[in-house]
Amino acid sequence: MTDDPEAYGDLAARHVSLRRVLQLFAPYRARIAGVVTLMVLSSAIGLAGPFLLRAIIDVALPQQDLALLVWLAGGMIAAALASAGIGALQIVLSTRIGQAILHDLRVRLYAHLQTLSLRFFTGTRTGEVQSRIAGDIAGLQSLMTETANELGRSLSAVVMTAVAIVLLDWRLALFVLLIVPVTVLISARVARLREALTYQQQARAADMSAAVEQTLSAPGIILARTMGRGSFLTQHFARISRDLAQLEVRSHTAGEWQWSLIGFSLATLPALTLLAGGILMQTGNPASIGTLVAMIALQEQLLWPFEQLLEVGRDTRKTRALFARIFEYLDKPVEITERVDAITIPRAEMRGEVALDHVRFAYSEGHGPAVQDVSLTIPAGSHVAIVGPTGSGKTTLGYLLARLYDVDGGAISFDGVDLRDLSFETLSQMLGVVSQEPYLLNASVAENLRFARPEASMDQLIEAAKVAQIHDHIAALPEGYETLVGEGGSRFSGGEKQRLALARTILRDPPILLLDEATSALDTRTERAMSQALDGLSKGRTTITIAHRLSTIREADLIVVMQRGRVVETGSHASLAAKGGVYAGLLAGA
Template sequence: MSVAVQETLSVSGIILARTMGRGPQLVQHFARISGDLAKLEVKSHTAGEWQWSLIGFALAVLPAFTLLVGGLLMKTDNPATIGTLVAMIALQEQLLWPFEQLLEIGRDARKTRALFARIFEYLDKPVEIVERVDPVVIPRKAMRGTVQMEQVCFSYENAHRPAVNNVSLTIPAGSHVAIVGATGSGKTTLGYLLARLYDVDKGAIRFDGVDLRDMSFDTLSQMLGVVTQDPYLLHASVAENLRFSRPEATDADLIAAARIAQIHDHITALPNGYDTLVGERGYRFSGGEKQRLALARTILRDPPILLLDEATSALDTRTERAMSKALDDMSNGRTTITIAHRLSTIRHADLIVVMQNGRIAEMGTHDDLLAQGGQYAALLRGN
């Protein structure tokens, strides 16, 4: 039910429902789900309840039964005294009470086990990406930022073809590489592999000569900063969103990062400035503003390798140009990998890699590729 509420009552959900005219159907859908949930609740509260009633009934009848037996015993030749009978009943009460408690615990345990079965189902799932026992740790000062990919292959589970197929690429520290290619050609997947969100099936990826699988998670996250295609902002203030990447950052650090991402002026113009609440219940930033906030957040970490996956796609060309200039100015030896559809933005990259169906179709500088008259030239003509 909370998924249904999230989907239909969130701002994007309402916009979708309104523009598609699906309001009444969603109300029906919600009514059906809450009906199902109500039935389930009733069922869970009444399951095994008749057995429990029988036990309760038996326990309530027992004292009466004792009285009956006692009464009968009084009529015999060797009659029991009233005192014995009262003592018996008192004793019985004392014994029945803990017995009742015990039964109740049994009932609760049964209910809880049913709920825990669902939790354990998740806990029992094998962890796919694990840190090595003695991982390689590289101090921030020693990081240079070279990236090597060696015959990297990767397929998603149940996919009929590999998303990344035999990709080999060496990126020297401090250079700017652009990855372009048709939609679905495996660019984002390649980025996921660099961030080790998935492990490669074959081949290897190395940062500064260290295989990602040997690197500590901490080193990896310091080494690579990622701005994803659809940035996610927390429901918190702008400052808290930025500090998520580096909690100890000073206000001056925040402002410097926001300046590079070309968002500082916009934030200061807001009534609450850096304390403005972000998210559905707070200030709603535009697509391009969100991208710039996400970029500022990553810049704040100051990683030696920066991966931008369509991170500036929602910006107008002037803002984008100002941003890439600011990025270049502060890069001092930072390796930048840009995934882009807008070819005008990557024209000056040191190396342009064109991907097609998970493979590298061609690579070179803008001028080389243009002269070759292959894929890149075709993409450029189509732009």
């Protein structure tokens, strides 16, 4: 953690400009204009009080005019009441606008993250993503509601009061207005420092979120307990928490002496005004007692909104660091895009033919290709197995088939159409994927299955579960298909989770089925039963199996053997076993 917070401020400045922030408010221009009108009206009405006060002191009281006194006092009360009522309405409206803008920003960020390729998520901590969506946007709550409201109200009050002070007595007004530039400069300095510290705070808060996400999950607890590393993790968390606490202290106390100087300067204004009034009495054009009292009343009326305005400026600079972190994610380029003229294939016309033409892909520059020069034709309705040692590129090929990454060279096509030309909806209907690490939502079994097909009936859920050999287990549960699966499917075993994931994919009924180690967590008996079910399911459907366990793919129409990103052998089980090559070596080591 650097001791030079201003370096973080430079990063924030690169991502945030005032125009970019104001663009968030653009859809609400009409409503914002209404709120601003209410602010100005409230401030204008509030200014009537000091002028009525001057009239009471200089006219009504000296002349002992009770009727005039009643009217003037009543006017002060009416002005205060109207100002308070309008102010309350303005707060309600501005709060609604602020929450609407935050809602738009949250949804925009979430939607953008949904469009990023798998490359972004494999290189980013889950806790970091959650911190940006939840923590950083939550940190803008005060800006979008209280701070924005105070900014408008204080700004209008300061401007209107400054005008009134000048109209009251321009000579006395000089003592007020000359002190403003000094206080603004001091406030700007404090704001820059706190902005930089806020960026560090949020970065460290993201570290904490990631630590909690990784170590306080069920797998994290199991790892810590079995490795005896609980105390180490606690110490690591304590270091992060200590850094965050120190940053919180620095953020709230940075520039406090300068800020106290501002408070002192503003507090001396009434004394300076009275001193100036005394000096003017020695001239031929003195200020009246009523003018002095009204001037001090206006100063009091000015000091609070002016202090609020300075604080808003300081807090707004702090929140720019939050905007910087949010915009940093919004600026992430979308690698996987749908073309404007994307091709849509009706479900009834999908055949399931797959072709790879000299496909090449590398995860990053400077690293060797994970897949290189792979060409393969998979006829519709056939069963193709892809095997190879660890790191041979099998799973990467699966990612490319699902278009979780785009190929760097060559092309992959379904039914003769390049994946990059297909609409996202068509691609999701054509290909169903069951991975070696199935993901289940923390919801009921039925909700997890219907994630693939929301309109599916209960009979359809049961039919898919039976094919995946999981129905009997679900039916035996006390709540059946309404049973909650737990976080990450924690209430089910690895094999049960894989069968639930398979049932979910079967429910979608894709013409192409990609099984990436989908039976790796099944016992031999269940694997045999599900293999038989899949044989029936695979009729008329293209099945691509990525497997380590070679016993599951002996009956495949074609076995593709990969090594170091290349296809090195193809053929049936019998021919490859007799060949004595890489596949035979895998069989010998199985």
